[in-house]
Amino acid sequence: MTGKVCPDYLTIQSVVDNEEEDQAVLEHLDQCSACRKKEEEIRSMVFYANQLSSKERLPADFCDRLSERAVYQPFPALPFALALFAIAFASVYIIDPGYLNWWLTVGITSNIGLFLDTFFELLYFGINTEPVWIILFLATLVLIEVIILSGIKRLEGVIK
Ligand SMILES: [Zn+2]
Structure with a gap:
């Protein structure tokens, strides 16, 4: 451990x-x-x-065990997100079932409409545009995807 890099939680715990x-x-x-x-x-x-209890004392290795659990137990991100x-x-359904119906019909329909509009616009755009621009556009999309995926990976690393 060098003096410049911050030690991890377990190391500070041992101090x-x-x-x-x-x-x-x-x-x-x-x-x-x-x-x-x-x-x-x-x-x-x-x-x-x-202080919580005057008679009971935490076992000496309490913090070690606690931080081991905190470090090694992976956070169930996907089930948690699905549950949320x-x-x-x-709760939306309980508060107002009509709103959910509205969202399922109008919301999704308008999203699909927007998707189709964008698709056709891109199609016309592709017909009237030099191939080099289309390749650049697709390369940009791939780049954005890579950035998003690596961001998610980093997030998973933080959660785990
Ligand atoms: Zn430090």
Whole structure:
């Protein structure tokens, strides 16, 4: 661990537990306010957890086990999103079934209409345009897709 890179949560945890022996990490915490803030959070978490009950004390490895679970348990993003969507869908139906009917007919129809309009406009555009512009346009679409996909990948990395 170099002095310039911020240590991860587990490493700061080991500093709080007085288990960290890497001098570079200890020096980093002296100099980096962001890491000191994390350290304070961990310390106050342990402090308040101990205050909750006067007789019971947290096991010494409580924070290790907690952060292991927090790090290694993947967040079920897709089921969560589906559940949220289902809840939103159901609550709209309960509040006003007419609105849902309206959205299914008018909303989707107008979206398909817009899609078809765009498709035909692109078709006419393609007939009247040099192939090089079409290739550039398609390349731009692919580029946008790649950017979006890599963004999603990064997001998944953050969630997991
Ligand atoms: Zn830092």
